[in-house]
Amino acid sequence: MRLRISISFLVLALSAQAQSLRLSETGLYTNISTKEVKPENRFYDPQYPLWTDGAEKRRWIYLPPAQTIRTQGEGADINHWAFPLGTKIWKEFAYNTDSGLHRVETRLIEKVAEGEWEFGSYVWEEGENDAVLAPSGGLSNHYPVAPGVSHDIPRRADCLTCHRRGGDPVLGFGALQLSTDRDPLSMPSNSVGLDLLMLAREGLIDRQETELNPAPRIHAATAEARVSMGYLHGNCGHCHNPQGSAGWTNLWMRHDVEMTTEQAAPAFLTAVNQPTLFFQIPGMESTFRLKGHEPDKSAVLYRMESTDFNRMPPIGTKLVDERAVQWLREWLEQLDP
Ligand code: HEC
Ligand code: HEC
Known part of the structure; x- marks a missing residue:
């Protein structure tokens, strides 16, 4: 069953003011x-x-x-x-x-x-x-x-x-x-x-x-870790953050530029080697959000590669971003199990 989140508690109001039609x-x-x-x-x-x-x-x-x-x-x-x-x-x-x-x-x-x-x-x-x-x-x-x-x-x-x-x-x-x-x-x-x-x-x-100065960036041990966390920030972090529509999952991927190490970043803390809350990869005994050395046990990758109701993000995209999947795989290979 796919969970749906209610938007009734929206803080943003849709304006009643007339919008330009063109x-x-x-x-x-x-x-x-x-x-x-x-x-x-x-x-x-x-x-x-x-x-x-x-x-x-x-x-x-x-x-x-x-x-x-x-x-x-x-x-x-x-x-x-x-x-x-x-x-x-x-x-x-x-x-x-x-x-x-x-x-x-x-x-x-x-x-x-x-x-x-x-x-x-x-x-x-x-x-x-x-x-x-x-x-x-x-x-x-x-x-x-x-x-x-x-x-x-x-x-x-x-x-x-x-x-x-x-x-x-x-x-x-x-x-x-x-x-x-x-x-x-x-x-x-x-x-x-x-x-x-x-x-x-x-x-x-x-x-x-x-x-x-120095300019903000993602501090990470490798180029693959940096780009993977950046990708998760840009593509997942808007829902997956404490105030976002998927905040309640406690899977948080919005980056904080004050973090000075890879391990301190929300995406690392809430995902790497962390078991999933609900989601199970079909046929798999244990599912992690991101599993070091074991990309196939990683729900994040599984859902980025899905094109059915398991797909993440759940709206706004239908085709798999192969370049991103590759970055994530390379990053996971570098992490301890
Ligand atoms: C439009 C909002 C939205 C975006 C964007 C989004 N998600 Fe989600 N995500 C959700 C919601 C809602 C859930 C909880 C319901 C579910 O599991 O389908 C969820 C759950 C998950 C779970 C399961 C967590 C668990 O522990 O059970 C994973 C993994 C996940 N998302 C990965 C991602 C990844 C990776 C991205 C970006 C590539 C992403 N999501 C982008 C809304 C979003
Ligand atoms: C799946 C999530 C998602 C949906 C749905 C979505 N957006 Fe966005 N939007 C984003 C993200 C993430 C960015 C920033 C990254 C980028 O610009 O590529 C963004 C950027 C924008 C921007 C540039 C300003 C900014 O916030 O960075 C505008 C304008 C915008 N969206 C308008 C809309 C409007 C209007 C709708 C509905 C018709 C909409 N978006 C639906 C995720 C979404």
Whole structure:
């Protein structure tokens, strides 16, 4: 039996305020037909992106003038940032086809009041001249990405299953994701967008450049351990953290940049050589979350490789990320049983 979690205790309210019905009205582009993005919307590129069945993603953030992101003080810390009112972030999803890159949807979140964010997805029309706000029930099997497999435009409620914690629901714009100490396995190229140092230099966050030196990173004994924990942070940690929708599993994979060793990281502490709470690999006597030297006894890997109801993450993806499975296998081989 698959357990389902209720979203009735959501802290984020879906706003009743009227949302723009077209992407062209949201302020992303100077001109949507030429796809020229307004200069105040800054491109950025998280080093541990969410896997969405091979989608190519581009992201832009708008910060209201003369406002600062808080990374300390009430309700904020270096791992959990607080954004100014009026912040908007767009994320575009496109898939490679024989005829080139095809835009499918552009998601938008906007901070409309303290504690209140608006969520929407804009579905690109044929010809990609504009995109229209998707119905709140989403659009399942909207765009084919592999034989027999199609991309779903998420339901509005699904946005909140992933995008929620005690404070602002921004997931991929933070200290680890924007660090200038980029993980070469996850992200071979340097960021061409906003990074942590630029944010400090431009006064867009409440920290000085010197406070961010050395740049945050995952401290791990090997490159495979680093990239595996980064992957789990980017792909699992938004539900699997104490405040997330899977917080109650006590399997926590959201990384904390203050941790200085591999063993101190939540993913290591709550998963490595830890038995599962409920989940059993079929036909296996004992199942661990991550088992050193024994990847086949590891529920994390089993569920990342599943394409049925056992699949993790349970929403937002249908195809196995083979590159990630390989990283995790290599990491597990290095760990003590
Ligand atoms: C399966 C979990 C999941 C679902 C469902 C989901 N998101 Fe996200 N989203 C993420 C993660 C993780 C990131 C950060 C990593 C990245 O950008 O690749 C993210 C990033 C974003 C961003 C960039 C800002 C940020 O928080 O980092 C926007 C905008 C966004 N999502 C909008 C939406 C909207 C709107 C929906 C619903 C229509 C939605 N998302 C559904 C997990 C999810
Ligand atoms: C959208 C939220 C969400 C995301 C994202 C997510 N999970 Fe989960 N996960 C859950 C929920 C809810 C459960 C509990 C129910 C179940 O086992 O299906 C769970 C349970 C698990 C369990 C079983 C834990 C135990 O001890 O029984 C494993 C293993 C797991 N997840 C791995 C992962 C991995 C690996 C990722 C990322 C690649 C991931 N999850 C991403 C929601 C999520």
